Amino acid sequence: MARLYVRSDLDPSDRDAHVAVLVVDPDGTPGERALDRLGSYCYEGDGVFFLLPTDGWAERTLDGGRLTVSIAVYPYALEQVRVDPADFPVRSSVDPDAAVVLTAEVAVPAPPVRFSEATAVFTGAPGTPLEALLAAGEDWPMVLADGPAEEEPVN
Structure with a gap:
């Protein structure tokens, strides 16, 4: 099962912002396996792999x-x-053409925190601590960047 964390000091462009960090098991749920495979589809840069927002994103609430x-x-x-989109029937609330492959929740530290615009996804065996x-x-x-903004209604 994917684990979600909230950590500060991970975004090099904004050290004070908190980052949502998912840890997925490459042999876990279909969503975890899909995210692990998407790593090979990403672009390299600055010690991370970027999934373009035109391909996918993180929706945070x-x-x-x-x-x-x-x-x-x-x-x-x-x-x-080589992941079948039909395996993911839940659709994005922002764009119903996109499939939601994984959802996770975590308690947020108090007081309310300011979040980075990025969500990080690490692959690790079950039980591997995030620190490791x-x-x-x-x-x-x-x-992954935040999702596209919902369109404003046109009058």
Whole structure:
């Protein structure tokens, strides 16, 4: 099962911002396996792999003291890594053409925190502590931007 964390000091462009960090098991749920495979579809840069926002994104909602992160990916990007989009019937609230491949929740530290625009995804075996993944430095995380903004109604 994917684990979600909230950590500061991970975004090099904004050290004070908190980053949502997902840890997925490459042999875990279909969504975890899909995210692990999407790493090979990303672009390299600055010690991370970037999933372009035109391919997928992270949708975050903060309700009370809980953060929910849903990863939405367009079917063509899933097909590029041999993942069947039909395995993911839940659709993005922002763009119903995108499939939600994984959703996770975590309690957010108080007081309310300011979040980075990035969500990081690490791959690790079950039980591997996040600190160990961060310290290893050999496996780059996949970074996803926030989702596209919902369109304003036209009058």
